[in-house]
Amino acid sequence: MMLTLDTVSKSFGALTVTDGVSLSVPKGEALGIIGPNGAGKSTLFNLITGNLMVSAGRIELMGRDVTRMPAMKRVRMGVGRSFQIPQPFEGLTVFENLLTAARFGGAASHDRAVHDCAEILRRTGMLARANQLAGDLSLLDRKRLELARALATGPELLLLDEIAGGLTEGECRTLVDTIREIHAAGTTIIWIEHVLHALTSVVERLAVLDFGRLIGVGAPDEIMASREVREIYLGIEV
Template sequence: MSILSLQNVSKSFESLKVTDGVSFDVPKGEALGIIGPNGAGKSTLFNLITGNLMSDNGKIFYDGRDVTRVPAMRRCLNGVGRSFQIPQPFEKLTVFENLVVAGAFGRDTSEAEVTQACAEILERTEMIDRANVPAGQLRLLERKRLELARALATDPKLLLLDEIAGGLTDAECQSLIQTIRDIHKSGVTIIWIEHVLHALTSVVERLLVLDFGRVIGIGEPGEIMESREVREIYLGIEV
């Protein structure tokens, strides 16, 4: 069964069409990667899935329900979580306090359950030793891990990751990949936008390629990266 289904979803800003008739399904438990050149509409697609933007046309189904006009807060409470490309934590709050805020507003449960869950998430994301550090003092990798932890604090069934590996060293990237693998193995469905292809393809089962808001390919990573159209459009290689 699909946890997410987009059917002919489109979004325009005045005369600019940034999402053009996008249709695809994501089965429960899958890890799907999304790639495409800058300006392809990847982040807009995430905003449509989360409800931060409303589509002009088409339908979005989450967990069997039509959520096309459901607001972002309700989608979050129903299990749609996300990280953002540029982490923007509450810098004067500690790492732990940042998680508690996310958990308190992003899940429908008691304060005690939120507190316990946040402690466990800090362990999973290797941030437990930074729990009492103000978020403004974190290094880049730690800020990325905090962004991931804040998304997990909402208890997502569907986790959207937006270029979470960007700007990291190879060693930092490998460490973060293992954390994402562990999250995926726990049963969380993942959709991951990423330009760091080796990170993406080491986790996902399928790749979806966007170009000018259109889906130009979706399938097994090796097959997609061998596609003539993908290599010409995404990699800039004339075949």
């Protein structure tokens, strides 16, 4: 099993943002996470990556208990992530953003890292921007950089947070193709997304979050057909 969440909860004071979530993700799977805004999707990501620590519950990564492990160690174990709002290192170039990820997250040698970063830039369509300052990028390029930088850590588990939001249809298709390629190469993917057609064209299972609780996991068709999901997520009264 790549990832196991066992009744994971997170509270900020009286507010419970993640409420007893249990979920297993086998190696090589692509899992989508959906839910309305404020359902606790990004918080769940932060708990998996270690950017936030759980209030209760247990997290296992590749059979190892990582519940109290800091974020940077989880990265080195193979957890790569993108942020919902792109968080580039603005004072570094696009290439240096990736190089930082490869040298620290991937622990590769310098020459290996340079080669890998250039290849990732090519795959994500960012090669022409390699030597541009990340702070000068457009939104689309910032999103591409998020994906590219996450890949540079050499992830076995890749967490993508609304990476397709705000993109045009054409841009979205290109992105989906890239994600499919990454998945086909054996990387386990967990993807939070509101652009459902993009999501369902890649993932094998969908998980639905509402008010921090996991209210359903299953094949995308089944989930989308579920009355509860349609009511909660799509706001359709059935």
